[in-house]
Structures are given as C-alpha cells and as structure tokens.
Amino acid sequence: MRVLIFWDIYGRVWRNAFKKHFLDIKNKYNPDFTIVNPENISSWRWPVMKHIKEIDSLWIDVYTSGNHIYDNYNDIKDYLDAPNSKLIRPANFYESEHVYFPGKWYKILEKDGKKLLVINLMSSTFLRDEMYNAFLKVDEMLKGMNLDEFNWIIIDFHRETTSEIYAMSMFLEGKVSFVYGTHTHIQTNDELILPGWTWLLTDVWMNGPLYSVIWADFEGIKSRFLSWVLTWKIDQALWKDYVVSACVVDIDEKTRKCLNIEKIRIRGSL
Ligand SMILES: [Fe+2]
Structure with missing residues (x-):
C-alpha cells in the first residue's frame, strides 16, 4: 500500500506550483491514498x-492541520463538523464541558477492505502552551481503539522541535507505521526505521516560496530577529521561485511495517 504525503502547502504557491506538479507526481507514484x-x-x-473547496478539486483523501486550525473559526467550523469532512484537527486540545473544539482528530480511509488510520497531534512546546500532553493523549486514544482493525497507522505530529518526532516515534514504536513532523518547513534528511519497525521523518520541507524564512519575506520579519519588536506586517516572500515537496511511503499491509520512504523535492520557477 502506498501513501503520498504533502507537507505544509503555503499561500498562493499551492495554487500555482502545487497544481502544476500534483498530477504528474500522482501519476508517477500511483498512491492508494494522499x-x-x-x-x-x-x-x-x-x-x-473557498481554498479548501479549491484544493478539493484535486485527488486528496485527508487534510491534517495544526496551530492555525481555528484562526478562521466561523468560516471553517461547519466543515470541520461535517460528517464526511476530510479535514482533521490535532487531538490534544483541552476538551471540557466549557469549550468545544469542532472537528475530529482522526480519519479512517478504506480501500479494497484495507484500512488506514490517520491521526493528527500537536505539541505544546514553543507552540501552544495550553495543549494537553500529546504523548499522554495518543496513548489514551490508541488504548481505546482496536489497533488490529487497521492495516496502517500514520501520525502527523505538528511541532517545533526535532527531538519530539524521535521521542514520539519511539513512544509508539511497533504500534504505528509512520510518524512525521509538520510546521517547521525545513527539510530534514533523517528518514529512519526504528528496530521496532516504525518509520520517522522529522520534516520534508513545504510547498511554498523557495527564497523565504519558512515562508515569509525576510525584510518583513527582520525586526523579529534583530530586536524584540514584533512586525505584524508580515509579507509572503516572492513566490516566483518555489519548492514542491512530498514523500511517498510504502507500507506492508499484512505486518503494518513501513517498507520504504522516498522524498520528492522539486524546485522550480513560475
Ligand atoms: Fe503550524
């Protein structure tokens, strides 16, 4: 079984560069799920x-998310709660009788009688202090599920630090097929299979402007690095030069073991 995963699609670039390459990548690798x-x-x-609807015209099975999930709360909440929504949110918000968080934290995809479970988590470290501990939460969740029901389990762990991907992968070693990180928009060359057969990859980059600081134009955010001043006029970097990145993961459907990971990196200019 083959899964194609795109990290962090950014701004106007996806509408141009991502669309330009998506079908070629899909046709070349012929994934079962995206x-x-x-x-x-x-x-x-x-x-x-409107952007969710626009991207939905492409062939995508599930959207994961992170710290910006509720930034346009009123616009997105109904879709998050829609029965067939493809969009999931991090599992470990502090849910209580006082605060409701729209959306589901997982998505089950089925094909030919095989099931893929996709889980979304988010760290509290340098991101959102108010998040519940992601390790404890995923442990609670997996203990409440019949894992034998799934042929593959994949986790998008939205976080800032590299160590958390390794820690989470080792915490779930032998239970899930693949743990990968999003949010940092930095390519890492560390795809690794643990002895207990779980694979990890800290980050595969983004789909966004190539000459940028994460995605932002340097001049617009320079003051953040030179002083304490926060510049709220943050501009997108010029998007003529772009990077499109993804990875292809092959998973054995009988053993749940991840067999191979291939990173895709395309740099181009519009
Ligand atoms: Fe993020």
Missing part, C-alpha cells in the same frame, strides 16, 4: 473555505 497538510493554504492564517 494526505495533505494545508494549514497555511491561505497564507499565514488558516484557510478559508
């Missing part, structure tokens, strides 16, 4: 529905 994290699809704020 996962996309479009949390920045409407630039640096979480997408508005």
